[in-house]
Amino acid sequence: MGPRDRYGVLLVSESIDSQEVVKTLFEQDEQFNLVGIAAHGHAALACMLCDKPDLVLIDMALPELLGLTALQLIMEHSPTPVIVLSTSTSEGSVLTIQAMRLGAADYFHKDMLVEGLHREGIISYFLERCKLTIQNGVKGVYPAAIQMDGNAELAEISSQMFNEVLLRRRMDIEFHLRKALKLQEFKLVYQPVVEIHTSRVVGLECLLRWNNRHLGHVPPTEFIAIAEESGLIHEIGKWVLREACTQNQKWQKAGLPPMFVAVNLSRKQFNDCRLSLTIAEILEETGLEPKYLELEITESLSVDARLASDTLGELKKLGVRIAMDDFGTGYSSLGYLRDFPIDKMKIDKSFIKDLQNQTVNAVIVNTMITMAKHLNLLVVAEGVETEEELQALRAYGCRFVQGYYYSKPVEVQHIEEMLVHLI
Template sequence: QDRLEQEMKRAVRNKTTLALLLIDLDKFKDVNDSLGHAKGDQLLIETTRRIKALIRDSDTFARLGGDEFTIILPGNDSLININRVVENILKEINKPFDLNDGHVGYISCSIGITQYPNDAKTVDDLLKNADQAMYAVKATGRNGFSFFTKEMQQAVQNKIRITNELHEAIRQKQLEIYYQPIIDLATNQLVKAEALIRWNHPKKGLISPAMFIPIAEESGLIIEIGGWVFIEAIKMAQRIQQTSNKLIPISVNKSAIQFNRPRDRNWLEFLDSSGLPRGAIIVEITESSLITDSENVKNQLMLFKELGIEVSIDDFGTGFSALSYLNKFDIDYIKIDQSFIRNINENQSNRALTEAIITMAHKIGIKTIAEGVETEEQHHLLKSFDCDYAQGFLYSKAVT
């Protein structure tokens, strides 16, 4: 930081600019875990040698710790020069690393770039900007570079604001659960429901989960929120049974983050103490959850199976849709995403895909639920395909 401050003062005196690069090695942990720390250290030494060979004596290179490095490029008022340095670094880091004893390491890197004085006027702000730019690369697939933009700063500030407001929303009980009925297409009877969370913001009204759930996942708040949704869904299933003497299973979305937290299982204890059968709750997961940490997810899904809790894949067809995962994880239901249903009458491809999904699912013992059904035509077509269940505005909006 001292060197950066000196270079900033020099830039002011010389009326020039400087560029700050933050480099983070992608998948370095994999090398450390698979080949050991000694090989990891060897890779870091070779990385340092390769990068130093690409920069000038007047440039400053330092390792920040772990697998992060920084470079200061003084007097660099040309984007062409910055791009050239960055592209050369990416090219060199992508080359194989000979780690001796027949071992070879393969990594890439993500580089965030910010400029003084255009982007910021202080050391802390420059480092923060470079970090934001670097994480923007990570978010879009790694192995690349990104210049800091004001939009990134606004996005981060917006994320912080929503996180703070979400903490307050939990405390003030602003989160609400709506329930959308799921209909048996063979009988037209209500047989299940899906729990859908909404944020009833005091100033902005109802906020869609698409706006705040990703931030809740990133901040870890999803653990508290998700556990609360499960508890509330169990209470609703209790009330329905008490008033109608009928069990209506309620499906609840479970984030991939929740699979990694043991204390998230408190709802299972609550379910057992409720007097309801375990089939009163259906766990909904996304296709991406199956890929994220498949062994951990598999173990928990096997536990659900042993406990008699059914599992559904939400928005099927929008993610990986790897058929091997359907057998591997012993899924009970797949929910066909509404993007397929929306134009099912007019779009031949959507119609063919929907029918194929239903047929395939039935052949391996999985039941199907169509999402977003809005017209009688869609209803009748799905029924002709032998789809098992459906939900959507045709039957009912989500209600409290």
């Protein structure tokens, strides 16, 4: 790789520790070249004129707001993609938000850079963010002003305030998420899958919950996407699989009825070439028979069909079951059933809601159940909340259901109370 194929990076920081960390991180990828280090804005401009870097990193911990001053000078005189290095303090977050308003393209927690020296996942994540910033170029993070009752200025202020709240929230989640496993902040809750005709629990879907002492309860809809972006989903996903298998084995050893536990796989997990090996190791470690583990995938995986088929084939060889979650919500449902070794179809709750009064939903659900029977697939209707929905599903020949009608997701002790009654 020649010099012209490399990305030049300029660091604006007076911290020796930060300089050494950044040097070490960029040495991990030959595509980057640290072309200079500056302690303030004017020195940065001089370096930029001389070295023409593709990316600038600015340390927000520079004294007397020199980091913001450097950013402003760069944006005014030589606009270049900029990542600001943020601190986890309230002041650091405020400075980062101000920097984003001035034109910084992205941010990165300084604490994570230090961790990156010892954790390969963080190094690759940081370098990917740098490459993405260079590729995206200089662009504002706040939307242009829109008309709001004829007041464009008010609309812009409201939009900026909203984006500041979202950015601050994302920064906080990303920072604390990295410590969540070490601090044992995650837990699993379980929702029963019930056989309609006997009302017996035949399986459980485990769901991840996160309670942080600073942020409180953070919903999965917020933190899962950030975990995927940051690469943390692999570590978190492995914990979920191990915890679910361990708990299931504990229930069986306690004499409770053996049943499957379902675990959702994210897109990033599914794309991991080590997935089947990881699951095999966890099954061996926990002693759980593979038939009692079910893996749920969704259409949002967005993976190459051939690679997905190979991965699912490897998982099937282990003896685990594969379920298609949220069936019917995308455009690939039928293709997935045709191309992949699926054992179970889970009809999305959006088709079940108010089923008895929705003619279109009734036709769709009835068709799905009939099709699944012809394909020898098990069917679970998700999101069942009322007696009327249950009776409609019974009439269509659906055998298994899941939803608040029987139970919301509950903690381990409540599941044990349910299962005791089945002995």
